[in-house]
Amino acid sequence: MEVIILPTPAEVGRVAAAKIASVVAHKPSAVIGLATGSSPQGIYTDLHRRVTAGEISFTRTRGFALDEYVGIPLEHSESYASVIARDVVEPLGFDPSRVRVPDGRATDIEFAAEEYDAAIRAAGGIDVQILGIGANGHIGFNEPTSSFASRTRIKTLAPSTREANARFFDSPDQVPTHCLTQGLGTILEAEQLVLVAQSSTKAAAIAAAVEGPLSSFVPGSALQLHEHVTVIVDEAAAGLQLADHYRYTYVNKPEWQRFS
Ligand code: GLP
Numbered sequence: 001m002e003v004i005i006l007p008t009p010a011e012v013g014r015v016a017a018a019k020i021a022s023v024v025a026h027k028p029s030a031v032i033g034l035a036t037g038s039s040p041q042g043i044y045t046d047l048h049r050r051v052t053a054g055e056i057s058f059t060r061t062r063g064f065a066l067d068e069y070v071g072i073p074l075e076h077s078e079s080y081a082s083v084i085a086r087d088v089v090e091p092l093g094f095d096p097s098r099v100r101v102p103d104g105r106a107t108d109i110e111f112a113a114e115e116y117d118a119a120i121r122a123a124g125g126i127d128v129q130i131l132g133i134g135a136n137g138h139i140g141f142n143e144p145t146s147s148f149a150s151r152t153r154i155k156t157l158a159p160s161t162r163e164a165n166a167r168f169f170d171s172p173d174q175v176p177t178h179c180l181t182q183g184l185g186t187i188l189e190a191e192q193l194v195l196v197a198q199s200s201t202k203a204a205a206i207a208a209a210v211e212g213p214l215s216s217f218v219p220g221s222a223l224q225l226h227e228h229v230t231v232i233v234d235e236a237a238a239g240l241q242l243a244d245h246y247r248y249t250y251v252n253k254p255e256w257q258r259f260s
Contacts, residue, residue: 001229003210003246005238009198013042016130016196016232018260020047021056023128023192028060030127031120033187034099035066035140036083039132039196048091058092063099064120066131066140067181070104070154078168079104102152102180109180113152117186129190133197136160137205137218141181144217148225150183184222192228195220203239206231211241 006012020043023030034040050056068080076082081101089096100119106112120126131139136158142150143158156178157165166172187193197206209220210231216222223229240246 001210001223001226001231002249003240003242004230004232004250005240005243005246006232006234009042009234012196012198012232012234014046015260016040016043016194016230017046017050019192019194019230019232020128020130021050022259024056024058024061027127028057029062031062031064031123031125033066033126033129033131033182033190034063034084034088035130035132036080036087037132039198039202040130041087042198043130043196044087044091051092058094061094061098062123063088063094064116064123064126064182065099065101066129066187067179068102068104069176070109070178070180071176072104074105102182104180109154113154113180116152116180116182120182120186120189126190128192128194129187131187131193131195133195133202133205133209133220134161135164135201135205137208137220139184139195139220139222140187141179142184142187142219144219146184146216146219148188148214148216148222149185152180152182152186155179155181184219188222188226190226193223193226193230195223195229195231196233197231197237198234200236200239202233202237206233206237207239207241 065084072079074081102116103112162175165175169175208218214221
């Protein structure tokens with residue numbers, strides 16, 4: 001696992017975007033795993049800058065969202081289908097037909113979940129998965145005690161997650177109670193994982209995921225099982241025992257391994 005500590009949230013977005021851009025530059029038809037929430041916004045902002053500057057194009061790139069609420073209409077401004085369209089597809093110029101979001105409105109939700117995993121496999125798998133992390137250590141919507149082997153499936157949102165996401169809704173009780181999320185097993189099949197976190201509210205979750213024991217109680221610790229993980233955090237989120245080692249490693253990173 002590579003851990004990169006940067007001074008500001010904007011730098012986190014810029015460096016994580018550089019990582020995504022390097023994948024797409026190498027493979028224009030790459031499959032990107034797309035995350036929602038506040039954490040990846042800086043990535044999308046920097047990628048938009050690169051698109052506008054003509055440095056990169058997403059017209060051939062494919063996308064699979066990490067998760068979706070169950071129980072809100074597709075056209076709701078906070079459905080992840082709406083968020084992905086507004087924050088990713090439109091500004092970055094993805095072909096909408098190449099981007100999928102789990103179908104939280106399916107009448108057969110189990111079938112929709114299985115079909116989503118099958119579609120990811122049929123696309124050749126995810127080349128790079130963007131991730132944020134919840135204050136309770138969740139990735140995607142895999143709440144504490146999610147199995148490391150889990151596949152895309154329906155989950156109940158933890159009360160603390162509903163509370164955290166209430167800021168996107170008119171009132172806390174409007175936050176759905178359920179979601180469809182890629183499982184930890186699904187996420188671990190991506191070729192590369194890039195997790196970003198900013199602010200002190202994420203420091204405990206980052207410390208537990210990166211330096212704590214492997215435990216389904218901290219779903220983010222599943223990252224330790226993956227071969228190619230880049231965790232990019234700002235100083236406020238970096239309450240890490242080996243922080244100095246990560247800084248030293250980054251400064252001394254061989255030129256040929258650098259992506260920004
Ligand atoms: C959300 C999402 C996750 C996200 C996490 C943190 O509810 N389902 O994908 O990483 O919780 O959210 P935020 O980035 O807004 O802090």
